[in-house]
Amino acid sequence: MPARRSLSRMETSSPSVPNTASRREFLRTGSVASAMAASGLVGVQQASGEETTSKSALETINIGIIGTGGRGGGALKDSLTINSNVRLVAMADLNAGKCHSLRRSLARRFSDKVAVTDDKIYDGLEGYRRVLEDKDVDLVIQTTSPGFRPRHIAEAVDAGKHVFAEKPSCVDPAGYHICLAAHDKAVEQGTAVVTGTQYRRQTNYVELMKRIHAGEIGDVVSATARYCSNGIWYRGRQPGMTDVEYQTYNWMHFVWLSGDQICEQAVHNIDAMAWLMGENPISAFGSGGQFTRPQDSEMWDNVSVDYEFSGNRLLSFMCRQLPRAASESGNVVYCTGGVAHIPSVNGTAQLVDREGKTIWSMKGNIGAAYQQEHKDLVDSIRAGKPIVELKQTADSSLIAVMGRLAAYTGQKVTWDFVSKESKLDLFPKDLTVDTKLPEPAVAAPGRTKLI
Numbered sequence: 001m002p003a004r005r006s007l008s009r010m011e012t013s014s015p016s017v018p019n020t021a022s023r024r025e026f027l028r029t030g031s032v033a034s035a036m037a038a039s040g041l042v043g044v045q046q047a048s049g050e051e052t053t054s055k056s057a058l059e060t061i062n063i064g065i066i067g068t069g070g071r072g073g074g075a076l077k078d079s080l081t082i083n084s085n086v087r088l089v090a091m092a093d094l095n096a097g098k099c100h101s102l103r104r105s106l107a108r109r110f111s112d113k114v115a116v117t118d119d120k121i122y123d124g125l126e127g128y129r130r131v132l133e134d135k136d137v138d139l140v141i142q143t144t145s146p147g148f149r150p151r152h153i154a155e156a157v158d159a160g161k162h163v164f165a166e167k168p169s170c171v172d173p174a175g176y177h178i179c180l181a182a183h184d185k186a187v188e189q190g191t192a193v194v195t196g197t198q199y200r201r202q203t204n205y206v207e208l209m210k211r212i213h214a215g216e217i218g219d220v221v222s223a224t225a226r227y228c229s230n231g232i233w234y235r236g237r238q239p240g241m242t243d244v245e246y247q248t249y250n251w252m253h254f255v256w257l258s259g260d261q262i263c264e265q266a267v268h269n270i271d272a273m274a275w276l277m278g279e280n281p282i283s284a285f286g287s288g289g290q291f292t293r294p295q296d297s298e299m300w301d302n303v304s305v306d307y308e309f310s311g312n313r314l315l316s317f318m319c320r321q322l323p324r325a326a327s328e329s330g331n332v333v334y335c336t337g338g339v340a341h342i343p344s345v346n347g348t349a350q351l352v353d354r355e356g357k358t359i360w361s362m363k364g365n366i367g368a369a370y371q372q373e374h375k376d377l378v379d380s381i382r383a384g385k386p387i388v389e390l391k392q393t394a395d396s397s398l399i400a401v402m403g404r405l406a407a408y409t410g411q412k413v414t415w416d417f418v419s420k421e422s423k424l425d426l427f428p429k430d431l432t433v434d435t436k437l438p439e440p441a442v443a444a445p446g447r448t449k450l451i
């Protein structure tokens, strides 16, 4: 098991930090176990966490970030707001300008928590490695486009860092297996991996799932999950961009980077439904197509998938991004004794009996859930019981991949196939900024092969 270097570093570099193990022991709390009990982290592991992995509340946890776009800024704000004694010390992005502008805006709001010097801002495809090599960094926030995620998580775990990794965890079966190995290694060595599936920590979701699982409206028969929105950004190619510069800039539209809408966005609903069902589906049968996307986009406009679960339970899932069409991003669960409504974002979750009477309801607060992820992560590190939830989100991400493959190929796809046999690996070999990428291609059911 690798020795954690950060404690000794903190002991020498921060004179105000007491360096006795007894103080660390004194400050260990039971907060992590109680947070997990109150959350949707079913089956999530807590790493064995030897004493050397814990950090007391008086020791600063140093954060590095990889990917300083929209969510990177959001995740940092969440962590710096909810956690005391944390500070940002290193940043990487393909474009260093984004690090500089995020550092400026964060420094205005969190002057005592932003300590990134110019030499700790890294750019390019290899910049993330400098963050991982940085001995000052304890915790890495990973908010790049999803295609890089499995390899970045695995390297961060190998480097002994604690990780916050946005969803989805992977966009293909090869990435899934990288995540599973990284999960096991994190558990074994005692480092945390928390993932960006905030609904697992949203109190109305947590409470509703508890009530459904307790049988308050009978047995689950079926559910619908929808992520129907009005559209998504498109970032046009700028003169002089290489293929890699362009596709990583306009990443949403290339399947190796985003996994299409079903992985990138709708994985939130799929994850909630995996939590509801308590298992991965047996098979998926799907459909969809592309008719409004810009010319070189590989994304489909819509995907619909029927997922079959054990016990003859069915999940009817759909996602789409269609301008001017109706928006709907909630889930409905049909049970033998009533119906549960699980709306997205800040909507009110409800249990309704068979006569239509609301028997329970609770409003959502997604902002609090976003922050809770970062609190649980830091608390778990401080308690010496790092949370490792990567497998759970990798499973949900692979359920999304399974649905995409069913729709793209027009074939019935089983969990056994996608999790054990599929050889699909979308990540380009030997990627450099000058790698020539294949022409974008839109999947065509009946012609697109199931690999």
Ligand SMILES: NC(=O)c1ccc[n+]([C@@H]2O[C@H](COP(=O)([O-])OP(=O)(O)OC[C@H]3O[C@@H](n4cnc5c(N)ncnc54)[C@H](O)[C@@H]3O)[C@@H](O)[C@H]2O)c1
Residues within 6 Å of the ligand: 066, 067, 068, 069, 070, 071, 072, 092, 093, 094, 095, 098, 124, 125, 127, 128, 143, 144, 145, 146, 148, 166, 167, 168, 196, 197, 198, 248, 264, 265
């Ligand atoms: N949990 C949520 O509700 C939620 C919300 C929004 C986004 N997200 C997720 O967050 C991630 C980022 O989304 P976003 O909206 O911030 O995208 P974005 O395009 O705004 O930002 C991504 C940033 O990552 C950088 N980047 C890409 N590849 C990189 C690499 N290899 N090394 C270093 N930097 C790299 C880009 O230059 C860009 O600045 C996605 O996985 C997305 O699904 C989650």
